[in-house]
Amino acid sequence: MNTTDVRFSATRRLILQGAGAVALVGLGNLPFGLTPALAAANDKYPEEAFKQKSDADVIKTLYGKTAEPSDKVKMDAPEIAENGAVVPISVSTTLADVTSIAFLVSENPNVLIAKYNIPAGTLPNVANRIKMAKTSNVTVLVEAGGKLYSASKEVKVTVGGCGG
């Protein structure tokens, strides 16, 4: 009697899991249709910028203007990163009307790491974890009120996280 019960509940669980999976797939399909359309309208993925090999080229491709160093851009990065595969870096700023924040690592094969689009109502604070091939300058770009500001810091890397 007990075994039947167990078997029954196991089958029931399987069926429920199946239903869950179907529901997930259903949910997954809907946004798949919607999100790229939305993204394309608002902020297209900057494919070209991610291929650039120098800070200057990234800034030119991404923004088409020059960045001005600002002490209102605060970057929190380690002095020494023991593992270049995972370097925690965060940025915050007191600048108003921030529309985007980008992270650049000068010595990486592709300099641009990430660009974050900040709509009105979202705070200009972002934390993420990046890969660094070797010791390099890390630059943060903050686009605010149509202008571009930056902050840089050298992060020493003991073991590189890009070349393997």
Add this chain to the structure above:
Amino acid sequence: MASTIRVRASSNGDITEVQALIQHPMDSGFVKNAKGETIPAHFIQQLTFEHDGKNVFTADWGGGISKDPYVKFAFKGAKKGDELKISWVDNKGATDTTTAKIQ
């Protein structure tokens, strides 16, 4: 399959702090395997967060983001119990979506 996205969104007054952790190899296309073959690029390109049908945060990523990426940000205008929709798409066209309740 379980979702690749883990999210914690916590409301603190007017500000909602969001932390997301995603399971993804984030291969840059520059790393070689043990046989000396290049591991092809495979990374998330875009990650979006929506609240109430409105985009609150978009991440454009390259292969320089660490494996199993983590991101943290905060936004205004949401309250406890609201839903946050998170989706990503990678360079091979794979995608995943989840929703999280703001706590």
